[in-house]
Amino acid sequence: MRALLQRVTRAEVTVENDVIGRTGPGLLVLACAMQDDDTASAEALAAKVAKLRIFKDETGKMNRSVRDVSDSALVISQFTLAADTRRGNRPGYSDAAPPEEARRLFDRFASALADLGVPVETGRFGAQMQVSLVNDGPVTIWLES
Structure with a gap:
């Protein structure tokens, strides 16, 4: 799986003018399931996101995770x-997982992240969404499992 993480002061997603998910402060995670991904890929990416130390500690150093x-x-x-x-x-998007498999892996990623102690809200899979955010830092990181 691939993910683009952004440390944010706030973010929200709307569908048809209704806010369906938000965070702040925290992380905005854009996630994509790829052709050869499996449940283990989704769970490994969730573990990496949960433990990634990109939040400042008391000295101002990026040394804390979203869970911390x-x-x-x-x-x-x-x-x-x-x-x-x-x-x-x-x-071209031929490297992306087929829609039903992508949905299953996306759901597994989100639930694995929540299982690791990170409160999670999501967008709506397959919907036309509008995402707004205020990037904090800015801190933007690309991950692959």
């Missing part, structure tokens, strides 16, 4: 993280 600071995560499915832009100007 008792923050939450807004997790959004984002198949476009699978974009292949090596040829031409139109991205």
Whole structure:
């Protein structure tokens, strides 16, 4: 799986003008299931996100995880993280997992993150969503399991 993490002071996702998920402060996690991913990939990525030390400690050093600071995560499915832009100007998405498998792995990732003690809210899989955020730092990190 792939994920783009952003440390945020706040973030929210809307569908049809209704806010369906939010966090703040905490993490905005854009997540994408890839062709060869499995449940172990989703769980490994969740463990990495939960333990990643990108929040400041009392000395101002990035030394604390989202769990350490008792923050939450807004997790959004984002198949476009699978974009292949090596040829031409139109991205290809053939490396993304098929929709039903992607949904299963996305749900497993979000629930595994919650099982690790991170409060999680999500967007709506497959929906046209609008995501707004205030990036803190800015801190933006790319992860792959």
